[in-house]
Amino acid sequence: MTDSTLVRVEDLHFTRAGRAIFSGVDLEIPRGRITAIMGPSGTGKTTLLKLIGGQLVPDRGRVSIADEDVHRLSRRALFDMRRRMGMLFQSGALFSDLSVFENVAFPLRVHTDLPERMIRDLVLIKLQAVGLRGARDLSPAELSGGMTRRVALARAIALDPELIMYDEPFVGQDPISMGVLVKLIRELNHAFRMTAVVVSHDIKETLSIADYVYVISDGRVMAHGTPTSLDTEVDARVSQFIHGQPDGPVPFHYPAADFASDILGTREVP
Amino acid sequence: MIEWLAWLGRVALTTLAALGRSAMFLAQTLFHMPGREGVHLWARQMHFVGVMSLPIILVSSLFIGMVIALQGYIVLVGFGADEALGQMVALSLLRELAPVVTALLFAGRAGSALTAEIGLMKATEQLTSMEMIGVDPLRRVVAPRLWAGFISLPLLTAIFGVIGIYGGYLVGVDWLGVYSGSFWSNMQSSVNFVDDVLNGMAKSVVFGLVVTWIAVFQGYDLVPTSEGISRATTRTVVYGSLAVLGLDFILTALMFGEF
Ligand SMILES: Nc1ncnc2c1ncn2[C@@H]1O[C@H](COP(=O)(O)OP(=O)(O)OP(=O)(O)O)[C@@H](O)[C@H]1O
């Protein structure tokens, strides 16, 4: 089992601003597979990726990548480990002082000694894969939201990482680029055996590429299984989410006081 | 009374924590040996921090030199001592005005820009994504800016002093008619290289360290929202200026205080 699991999350507890985000999450991300993490907005999917990447430190529990405890590594070792990971940020987070080309070239320049010629070719290959080779000279401020995300994706895969984490890769994409991205993620996984974690709300696309799915809600793993097994899941909360129904046991609202009393002002104003 | 004490304790604790964080931050940032890449990044920041501060430094120093000459002349001529104008202009510039005013302008022009720039990079997750690529933003983003600030402030101070003296010369000699020979010779005989020039430069080295440190730390440590950025920018200018004025008094007492 050990060698087929790349990332192992055990008994993860995490609190933010006094609110428990995770209370006991366990999950395993198998090597060379695409694992999807789904769940309602605000349940902590982005937070989970940041915990895996060592950006945040859990209150309890452990996250290990290739059997190394991420949060026990020295700063130096952590940075070394991150060279083997790629992360697509929800906001893109391109470097605003560098052009599109230089953004994608950045990981190559800082982590390799490749000649300029080779860097150029690699960057153009990655940009071509996301359909933005023609945008190489633009600055990030000149890109649309969907384009920003695709450049960020090209940058995240520049070094062909072992593990790549996509935070909402499909947001803001038109149907064509959506199809291209789905295909790209699948190809990267098949051709390079890249382990992928996809966080997404686009259920149809996500289920079509994922090998395994975790559904997180209320700080716990609510369900997990292969896409087909989840499709027939009997648990009402899971099927509500998978089939996108507004009414059901999963609350759409952030925890709040009763709506009527809030509106009518019967609740004390703090 | 208890509440007041609790408040005082809280303020003291948060201040101490911030001081501790900023000291750690400085230590982590300063002691990196820059590679070839680092030198390149530093040169780029020297342009943004140093060269782009030149216009405001040139203009202010010229006017300040001119004003001192004018004020000084009015006082000195009453004693028939207008020959001493060169000495007065040079000493007040080299000992006080060049280091202090340059540092204040630098906090306003370069310091606030550094804070806002780093703060915006933090707010747009650029620093986080750099960390995830496996590059330490302290080395890549903060260190070159810190070193550019340390080095450019003393240089700007030297330029301020030279242009200020030239401004004093323009007003004193060209306009008010002080004899040019005595303007320069009085200056030469009274200005001591170690006491005046080097002490003034020593001040500017200290100011450069403190102002840049405050600016980059405020940017790195801020709350990543637009309000957080504007607050931190203001804090850079206020803390930077107060630190310069306070330190100037202490340094002056140490340097010139042996009565
Ligand atoms: N910097 C922060 N400080 C305090 N709380 C935060 C912070 N960032 C996020 N949170 C809280 O953590 C919770 C989880 O946030 P997170 O961004 O991980 O959600 P998410 O599952 O990625 O949601 P989405 O699908 O909308 O991106 C949210 O309820 C949010 O209020």
Ligand SMILES: [Mg+2]
């Ligand atoms: Mg998110």
